[in-house]
Amino acid sequence: MKLAYWMYAGPAHLGTLRVASSFKNVHAIMHAPLGDDYFNVMRSMLERERDFTPVTTSIVDRHVLARGSQEKVVDNITRKDKEEKPDLIVLTPTCTSSILQEDLQNFVNRASTESDCDVILADVNHYRVNEIQAADRTLEQIVRFYLEKAKKTNIANSSSDLDLTEKTAIPSVNILGIFTLGFHNTHDCRELKRLLTDLGLEINEIIPEGSRVDNLKNLTKAWFNIVPYREIGLMTAHYLEKEFNMPYVSVTPMGVIDTAIFIREIEKVILDLGKEKKASSSQAPISLNNKSNEIDYDKIHKRFEDYISQQTKFFSQAAWFSRSIDCQNLTGKKTVVFGDATHAASLTRILTREMGIQVVCAGTYCKHDADWFREQVFGFCDEILITDDHSLVSETIRRIEPSAIFGTQMERHVGKRLDIPCGVISAPVHIQNFPLGYRPFLGYEGANQIADLVYNSFTLGMEDHLLEIFNGHDTKEIDQLKDNILKSPVNNLDVTNTLEWSKEALIELKGIPGFVRGKVKRNVEVFALKNNSTVITLEVMYAAKESVTT
Amino acid sequence: MTLSVKEETRFVFDCETGNYHTFCPISCVSWLYQKIEDSFFLVIGTKTCGYFLQNALGVMIFAEPRYAMAELEESDISAQLNDYKELKRLCLEIKEDRNPSVIVWIGTCTTEIIKMDLEGMAPRLEVEIGIPIVVARANGLDYAFTQGEDTVLAALVQKCPRFSNVINENATGQDFAESDKKRLVLFGSLPNGVASQLTFELKKQGIEVDGWLPSQKYSSLPALDENTFVCGVHPFLSRTATTLVRRQKCKLIVAPFPIGPDGTRAWIEKICEAFAIKPKELESREIKIWESLKEFVDQVRGKSVFFMGDNLLEISLARFLIKCGMVVYEIGIPYMDRRFQEAELELLKRTCEEMNSPLPHIVEKPDNYYQIQRIRELKPDLVITGMAHANPLEARGITTKWSVEFTFAQIHGFTNSRAILELVTRPLRRNENLNSFNSFAKTYAT
Numbered sequence: 002m003k004l005a006y007w008m009y010a011g012p013a014h015l016g017t018l019r020v021a022s023s024f025k026n027v028h029a030i031m032h033a034p035l036g037d038d039y040f041n042v043m044r045s046m047l048e049r050e051r052d053f054t055p056v057t058t059s060i061v062d063r064h065v066l067a068r069g070s071q072e073k074v075v076d077n078i079t080r081k082d083k084e085e086k087p088d089l090i091v092l093t094p095t096c097t098s099s100i101l102q103e104d105l106q107n108f109v110n111r112a113s114t115e116s117d118c119d120v121i122l123a124d125v126n127h128y129r130v131n132e133i134q135a136a137d138r139t140l141e142q143i144v145r146f147y148l149e150k151a152k153k154t155n156i157a158n159s160s161s162d163l164d165l166t167e168k169t170a171i172p173s174v175n176i177l178g179i180f181t182l183g184f185h186n187t188h189d190c191r192e193l194k195r196l197l198t199d200l201g202l203e204i205n206e207i208i209p210e211g212s213r214v215d216n217l218k219n220l221t222k223a224w225f226n227i228v229p230y231r232e233i234g235l236m237t238a239h240y241l242e243k244e245f246n247m248p249y250v251s252v253t254p255m256g257v258i259d260t261a262i263f264i265r266e267i268e269k270v271i272l273d274l275g276k277e278k279k280a281s282s283s284q285a286p287i288s289l290n291n292k293s294n295e296i297d298y299d300k301i302h303k304r305f306e307d308y309i310s311q312q313t314k315f316f317s318q319a320a321w322f323s324r325s326i327d328c329q330n331l332t333g334k335k336t337v338v339f340g341d342a343t344h345a346a347s348l349t350r351i352l353t354r355e356m357g358i359q360v361v362c363a364g365t366y367c368k369h370d371a372d373w374f375r376e377q378v379f380g381f382c383d384e385i386l387i388t389d390d391h392s393l394v395s396e397t398i399r400r401i402e403p404s405a406i407f408g409t410q411m412e413r414h415v416g417k418r419l420d421i422p423c424g425v426i427s428a429p430v431h432i433q434n435f436p437l438g439y440r441p442f443l444g445y446e447g448a449n450q451i452a453d454l455v456y457n458s459f460t461l462g463m464e465d466h467l468l469e470i471f472n473g474h475d476t477k478e479i480d481q482l483k484d485n486i487l488k489s490p491v492n493n494l495d496v497t498n499t500l501e502w503s504k505e506a507l508i509e510l511k512g513i514p515g516f517v518r519g520k521v522k523r524n525v526e527v528f529a530l531k532n533n534s535t536v537i538t539l540e541v542m543y544a545a546k547e548s549v550t551t
Numbered sequence: 552m553t554l555s556v557k558e559e560t561r562f563v564f565d566c567e568t569g570n571y572h573t574f575c576p577i578s579c580v581s582w583l584y585q586k587i588e589d590s591f592f593l594v595i596g597t598k599t600c601g602y603f604l605q606n607a608l609g610v611m612i613f614a615e616p617r618y619a620m621a622e623l624e625e626s627d628i629s630a631q632l633n634d635y636k637e638l639k640r641l642c643l644e645i646k647e648d649r650n651p652s653v654i655v656w657i658g659t660c661t662t663e664i665i666k667m668d669l670e671g672m673a674p675r676l677e678v679e680i681g682i683p684i685v686v687a688r689a690n691g692l693d694y695a696f697t698q699g700e701d702t703v704l705a706a707l708v709q710k711c712p713r714f715s716n717v718i719n720e721n722a723t724g725q726d727f728a729e730s731d732k733k734r735l736v737l738f739g740s741l742p743n744g745v746a747s748q749l750t751f752e753l754k755k756q757g758i759e760v761d762g763w764l765p766s767q768k769y770s771s772l773p774a775l776d777e778n779t780f781v782c783g784v785h786p787f788l789s790r791t792a793t794t795l796v797r798r799q800k801c802k803l804i805v806a807p808f809p810i811g812p813d814g815t816r817a818w819i820e821k822i823c824e825a826f827a828i829k830p831k832e833l834e835s836r837e838i839k840i841w842e843s844l845k846e847f848v849d850q851v852r853g854k855s856v857f858f859m860g861d862n863l864l865e866i867s868l869a870r871f872l873i874k875c876g877m878v879v880y881e882i883g884i885p886y887m888d889r890r891f892q893e894a895e896l897e898l899l900k901r902t903c904e905e906m907n908s909p910l911p912h913i914v915e916k917p918d919n920y921y922q923i924q925r926i927r928e929l930k931p932d933l934v935i936t937g938m939a940h941a942n943p944l945e946a947r948g949i950t951t952k953w954s955v956e957f958t959f960a961q962i963h964g965f966t967n968s969r970a971i972l973e974l975v976t977r978p979l980r981r982n983e984n985l986n987s988f989n990s991f992a993k994t995y996a997t
Contacts, residue, residue: 002595002621002622002623002624002627002632002637002638002640002641003621003622003624004619004620004621004622004641004644004645005601005619005620005621005622006616006619006620007605008598008601008602008605011598011602012597012598012599012602014599015602033691034575034660034690034691034692035569035573035575035691035692035694035695036573036574036575036576036603036691036695036696037575037599037603037691038572038939039574039575039602039603039606039607041572041939042572042606042607042937042938042939043606045938045939045940045941045942045943046938046942049942050942050943051942051943051946052943052946053923053940053943054939054943057570057920058570060569060570061660061692062569062692062693063692063693066663066664066692077570084920095599096597096598096599096661097599097660097661097664100628100661100664100665101664127597127598127599128624128625128628129625131598505747509744509747512742512743512744513744539747539751540751543748543751543966546966547840547843547965547966547969548843
């Protein structure tokens with residue numbers, strides 16, 4: 002047993018639900034007790050989702066405990082199949098169902114013979130993996146299921162025109178790992194699409210967000226895969242590499258330097274594939290602009306390099322920002338970075354390499370990916386912290402006393418307590434981290450956004466200090482003014498002198514939240530004067546509350 | 552007071568599949584730890600429970616709440632670790648850090664399934680660490696949302712002292728004479744301000760409230776015995792009521808709940824009746840409150856409402872809204888205790904007759920999918936529902952109010968009737984404010 006107040010990554014089934022509900026027309030059925038469908042609330046609130054979340058529960062109650070689910074799970078699956086006509090139903094185990102040890106696979110087998118849709122059982126162990134790992138696994142599981150299905154139909158039906166080795170004429174990519182409730186995922190996706198299109202690449206499939214499982218058989222048409230985030234998509238990329246010989250790029254294009262590295266990696270992959278294709282000359286020749294039929298290595302190279310320099314110099318302001326006087330003032334400032342592996346590692350590198358800020362401590366809660374994280378931030382920070390205990394992070398921040406923190410919502414609140422500004426760079430997040438406006442973290446526009454985020458965090462901190470040094474906002478006179486207004490003959494209410502508050506009423510008043518207390522006090526006093534009461538008792542207070550109209 | 556069989560058949564009670572969205576009952580820790588100031592709530596469950604609480608509690612979680620998860624790990628599930636030792640270690644840690652007067656263990660689905668004997672361990676551990684331990688099994692296998700409070704209060708009933716014991720300890724001649732007097736204890740957790748408002752209403756009728764369950768401090772739990780009359784303030788406290796009657800031999804006053812001016816008046820009347828007191832100035836007080844609500848009542852009159860059901864306040868709220876002139880199509884409710892809610896159901900029926908409104912359809916353990924089909928057909932003016940359905944329904948042109956707000960807002964007594972209508976009319980007022988924009992948006996949105 003572990004005493005826990007807060008967790009960075011949710012339970013495993015949440016990862017499965019996030020992947021399943023990102024696909025179009027996929028329904029997830031949780032085998033869970035009443036109240037475990039909190040995921041629907043999160044999705045509907047945080048993402049402000051307009052559609053009903055395609056997740057229902059096959060409820061585990063006392064009867065299930067006593068006699069097993071029996072027909073219930075199968076009935077629920079077949080019912081959903083009829084009601085929603087999904088392409089796929091994912092039966093999702095939860096912590097409860099994993100200790101019940103019912104044979105869910107058997108239910109799935111039975112249900113799939115009785116329903117039109119495909120049915121699979123999410124292969125996640127609640128006590129061994131967290132939300133992030135489960136999401137990665139579920140995505141791979143679904144992709145594997147449909148590609149193997151496609152293979153089988155190919156073998157069974159040799160005249161099928163589906164060819165899993167066929168590639169698109171123009172170099173094309175799949176983007177793996179954009180999904181619901183992901184930190185700024187939709188914005189990042191749009192930015193990635195723009196960047197790849199600028200490079201002359203075609204977007205083949207984006208999974209899982211907004212994609213249909215029927216399209217998964219087309220995944221192999223792409224020349225290669227892109228995995229923008231460490232947390233989800235890598236398992237799928239490995240699978241596609243092993244089974245279909247598809248290379249992948251897993252550099253996260255966050256910050257101008259890493260975006261350039263990302264683009265060069267893509268260049269390398271294309272050139273390698275081009276060489277291969279040339280060797281087997283029967284294949285269609287590579288073309289980046291639809292016109293030239295021959296691969297011109299130098300042209301691709303020059304084109305990509307030109308693009309990098311153009312974007313870095315003119316589109317992204319981040320590079321210029323680094324050289325500007327503003328950024329000079331940030332030199333050597335101390336920060337702490339904490340978040341998921343992708344964002345914490347990228348931010349650490351951006352802060353040190355691109356802004357000259359000292360990252361005293363970089364950390365992640367992705368304990369399962371600790372080695373990768375260490376390697377990524379090695380040399381970019383003084384200490385590395387791998388933990389999922391928020392109090393340890395809080396202690397570290399307290400000890401280091403950085404000028405700004407970059408972390409999750411938890412670190413933002415630690416910052417509030419310690420009076421240190423914080424920029425939120427990673428999940429877990431609140432609704433304010435699902436902005437309506439365009440806020441990518443990836444690519445060149447992402448670099449602009451990050452520069453703003455970093456700069457605003459620091460200047461706000463400075464503003465507070467300067468105000469303190471120079472005796473703060475000039476509020477004294479305003480307070481005085483308010484007092485005068487209250488006491489002024491115009492109001493005819495010299496409230497503080499004539500009215501007495503009873504002890505109980507004062508206690509009640511103290512119970513009212515601070516930000517409205519003043520207003521309530523004034524209203525009660527006005528009411529008391531109107532009614533010629535000299536002592537404000539509880540009774541007067543309640544009567545005053547009732548008398549308020551609108 | 553009792554419904555005759557013939558009349559009762561007029562209500563249509565349906566029971567669906569129980570496939571509905573609600574909060575897990577462990578959410579009760581969020582308001583109970585604030586109410587009982589010297590308590591500490593330890594939820595013994597998994598990451599799933601913790602993640603739910605963390606997200607449902609929102610920003611409260613950052614305010615160093617007096618609650619924590621005892622997160623079960625694989626070794627606990629497979630019994631490689633000794634539950635007793637593990638709990639002892641955690642409780643000692645809590646004692647060290649927070650020194651509470653009581654630790655409440657909240658049992659969850661997992662402790663049920665692995666049959667962790669919390670009730671058996673608590674008395675032993677209590678002696679060993681010197682802090683009372685209360686065990687409440689507020690799990691999703693058996694209960695919905697607010698019923699969590701019911702399980703905690705029912706457990707607390709058993710920790711309440713016997714009145715005679717309290718008297719004997721610090722007895723004076725006068726106290727002994729008083730021990731036969733009828734006393735009143737109210738049960739149900741309310742914010743302190745609301746509790747004192749209700750206490751005050753009864754005082755006006757000459758009735759002293761001798762105690763509240765829960766009290767502000769664990770150390771001041773009310774004393775109970777067979778001369779104690781008890782009355783509930785929430786419709787979801789049926790187990791607590793049963794426990795009070797069976798274990799402590801208290802006398803239960805079955806009354807409608809003090810929600811809305813009509814409910815508050817009926818509640819006070821029932822209590823007066825039990826104390827053989829003729830209520831005074833109650834009618835005029837109710838009328839006055841209705842007058843102050845006129846503006847809101849005008850806004851809702853004639854509008855239709857559909858309760859999807861998730862917090863058991865539904866019958867009382869529907870009764871109040873019918874009295875306001877609304878038409879209630881359906882009252883979804885997780886669980887319907889017809890005995891505990893008897894007086895409330897009777898008042899609902901009377902209200903319907905009075906307002907010439909058809910008796911609403913009461914659906915126990917509703918099925919959200921079927922409900923949404925019905926909502927599509929009926930097109931109610933307002934759907935009171937959980938957050939899982941609110942945005943999707945709004946996107947389909949159905950106006951909604953988030954049901955959980957009724958649990959957290961102050962809605963009891965005469966004084967707070969206005970708060971209920973403020974909540975109910977907010978979406979309607981929003982619609983009015985956005986009227987011109989809505990037609991604009993409809994033209995340009997797909």
